[in-house]
Amino acid sequence: MFTLRRWWDRHWLQVVLVGLTLGTAWVIEQTQGAAIFEVYQSLTRPFQSNPNQQEKLINARVQEMLVQLSQLQTENQKLKQLLGYVAERKQPGIVAPIVGHSADQWWQEVTLGRGTKHGIQVGSYVMAPGGLVGRVVSVTPHTSRVLLISDAASRVGVMVSRSHQMGYMRGQDSHKAVMQFFDKVLDVRPGDVLVTSSVSQLFPSGLPVGRVESLNLQKSPAPEAAIEFTAPISYLEWVVVYPPTSE
């Protein structure tokens, strides 16, 4: 008892400081660093670019429209065979600047300078000139964190817009992904355009995602394709956030 008492007398400050440090770290972990991102946002606000002045990405916008056009053409053909199709109404998006990148190299994330105060919620999907970029995974009042489709943890259900062949896509690095098909026999060619599939639960169907770069039909258990994203993910400065699809 006496030795314990002496040890405490000598080390109490250290014990308290260690406890305090680990306690604070734990709180920050549980709140997903919300306080840090809020401070970060308020500090970097003067340096952020104004989304309205961005004219450089018009080229990417044209590409997105071409992708959408080819998707609409196929969809239109299908629609002619169907009756009683209810048109989806498109909700307005929130334009948000990208203010930060992922805090670690193993994750492909970006931080946006808009949060719950501006109407962004967890599960919102994020578009950029060129196509789909990712999904909001956490929000604070003024920032939100987006898991990019280029992250290995994000899996997106996609289909080839020409032949409607489905599969899912896994990110690899900032501009590439791998798509695994569900079918063995394929009608896919390099250059084919990919859109989010109609069975995807996280994203609405028909959003442009990427282009088939090369095919590996011998791959088992399922054929694979290397995908190049249409959105220039590593050069983006602003994005548009749309509310989640589920009602």
Add this chain to the structure above:
Amino acid sequence: METLLKISNLSPRARQFVNWSVNVGSVLVCLLVLPTRLPGMELLGIGPNWLLIWVVAWSVKRSPFHGAVAGLALGMIQDGMTSPDPTHALSLMLVGILTARLQKQRWIQEDFISVALIVFGMTMLAGTVTALQYLLQGSRSWAEIWVAHERITLSSAILTSLWAPVVYYPLNRWWEGTKVQQS
């Protein structure tokens, strides 16, 4: 040195308070720099690992226990900022313990290059620990992890060791100064 002289006039309690605010403040700066990618801070889209530099700077002249606590705390914070699965706490804790166990000052007096080398090695180690965690999880294939590990760890290690003196030099000056005062 002038600031140190002023600090020596303070009471021990106040001095300790100032010392801890410097510690916490420097961690905060590292955390805030983490999401930025300023020109020159990026190699193939990969930035330096500022928290690892801080942990190495902290542990180099301290006990393994101090290193472990710092690594654990900063690892938990980084988990909050990215994703806790796989955890950074494990790799940073290991970095803290090993850096303290090296007992660098006993073998090498010189500071700059040896610290940069330690940071280089420790970044490789931290990257390997993360890769091993992915491997145990089994969500990615072996080949995929290997390619990612090679791409991330090497450029991250080069960048991190190049930027290490920026964090290490001022912090070390400060800690040396406070140690002189206490003795």
